[in-house]
Amino acid sequence: MSYSGQDTDVCIVGGGPAGLAAAIAARKKGFSVIVADGAAPPIDKSCGEGMMPETLAALESLGAKFEHGEGQNFRGISFIQESAHVSADFSREQGIGLRRPVLQGRLVERAEECGVQLLWNSPVTGIVGGVDAGSVQLPKRTIRARWIVGADGQGSRVRRWSGLNSLARVRQRYASRRHYRIKPWSSYMEIHWAGNIQAYVTPIGKEEVCVVVMAQAAKENLFESALREMPWLGEKLSGAQLGSRERGAVSSMRTLRHAQRHNVALVGDASGGVDAITGEGLRLAFQQAIALADAMAANDLTQYQRAHRKLAHRPRLMSHLMLWLGRNPRIRSRVIRVMQENPHLLSRLLATHTGEESASQLVSAGARLGLRLLAR
Numbered sequence: 001m002s003y004s005g006q007d008t009d010v011c012i013v014g015g016g017p018a019g020l021a022a023a024i025a026a027r028k029k030g031f032s033v034i035v036a037d038g039a040a041p042p043i044d045k046s047c048g049e050g051m052m053p054e055t056l057a058a059l060e061s062l063g064a065k066f067e068h069g070e071g072q073n074f075r076g077i078s079f080i081q082e083s084a085h086v087s088a089d090f091s092r093e094q095g096i097g098l099r100r101p102v103l104q105g106r107l108v109e110r111a112e113e114c115g116v117q118l119l120w121n122s123p124v125t126g127i128v129g130g131v132d133a134g135s136v137q138l139p140k141r142t143i144r145a146r147w148i149v150g151a152d153g154q155g156s157r158v159r160r161w162s163g164l165n166s167l168a169r170v171r172q173r174y175a176s177r178r179h180y181r182i183k184p185w186s187s188y189m190e191i192h193w194a195g196n197i198q199a200y201v202t203p204i205g206k207e208e209v210c211v212v213v214m215a216q217a218a219k220e221n222l223f224e225s226a227l228r229e230m231p232w233l234g235e236k237l238s239g240a241q242l243g244s245r246e247r248g249a250v251s252s253m254r255t256l257r258h259a260q261r262h263n264v265a266l267v268g269d270a271s272g273g274v275d276a277i278t279g280e281g282l283r284l285a286f287q288q289a290i291a292l293a294d295a296m297a298a299n300d301l302t303q304y305q306r307a308h309r310k311l312a313h314r315p316r317l318m319s320h321l322m323l324w325l326g327r328n329p330r331i332r333s334r335v336i337r338v339m340q341e342n343p344h345l346l347s348r349l350l351a352t353h354t355g356e357e358s359a360s361q362l363v364s365a366g367a368r369l370g371l372r373l374l375a376r
Ligand SMILES: Cc1cc2nc3c(=O)[nH]c(=O)nc-3n(C[C@H](O)[C@H](O)[C@H](O)COP(=O)(O)OP(=O)(O)OC[C@H]3O[C@@H](n4cnc5c(N)ncnc54)[C@H](O)[C@@H]3O)c2cc1C
Pocket: 013, 014, 015, 016, 017, 018, 019, 036, 037, 038, 039, 043, 045, 046, 047, 048, 049, 050, 051, 055, 122, 123, 124, 125, 151, 152, 153, 154, 157, 175, 176, 177, 212, 249, 250, 251, 252, 267, 268, 269, 270, 273, 276, 277, 278, 279, 280, 281, 282, 283, 285
């Protein structure tokens, strides 16, 4: 169904995970959808490549499927610092580690199957949003649409063009990703801590792991210095071949006042994000995409604004907690040791992280952890 005088109901800028998910969700509501991306598949990106059970549930509701043997399951999360080590399992489903181009390929297939029109190598150079309609400018074409969706990532230009950039709070960290050809040594997604640096390791295949290192300040040779500070991890990786070229990234935790204005809405990293260490970026993107389609079907983008705020609440809380642990090495050491002695505390934290427990239960688990810390 296309409104008269328009080329499409929905025009989406950006064909990354958020844009493709938004396209699929909108098609499922019966809207005509065009996606324009400046690049072309396979699109790779610096990412930890870990998808939590809730991320997979959202993907499944969009109808995206993986082939047997793609990616690698993981059963929970481990925190590791020197000799301290604590793990907790997801209570129901497992997570999956999957290379980004594979994830994107599956989303592209699903979008095509749903009838989404995909324009690759098509950078958007401007938009004109309005109260009722707008247009999206490509180098050789203008697309008139009822709704315009900015899914153009962290540095979103749609955010700027539509006036949604103002009053944003941003906290940035620096990251780098490598793939190593090595049999995963753990069935958990591991978060390693040392000083002000973290590394997380996701099993992504029978013979491959993805490693992301993160630090507060930009550093040359971030990977080498992280592995020097974490010799226990460096030893595991020594001698393993690299499976791709190293990719750097900035991880931003951005809070926007609004994710929608008139007929323009933002999804995924364009709409603000959480720190990469939470492994929640993809889940948020997929759940936002579904909420946005519901709001378009109700012809009320303010409904999306409310859903967006609610979805961001828990991951943001978790981001703050992880960043606080990252900045306070001495407290963190004690926290990990207390968790090692009381592994149910990490299980509770994980249950909150995956949405099985509420944010208030996180506060109560935090209080219990605080009491144990004081008792040490
Ligand atoms: C180091 C790191 C590790 C991470 N690890 C995890 C993890 O383990 N698990 C997890 O769930 N999340 C993780 N994340 C977060 C996750 O990667 C992001 O949330 C996710 O990529 C957001 O997808 P997106 O579609 O919003 O943006 P992107 O993936 O950035 O896609 C944006 C798309 O828009 C296109 N585009 C940009 N500008 C234009 C334009 N003008 N015209 C047309 N197209 C345009 C780009 O080509 C791109 O394809 C991590 C992030 C970082 C930085």
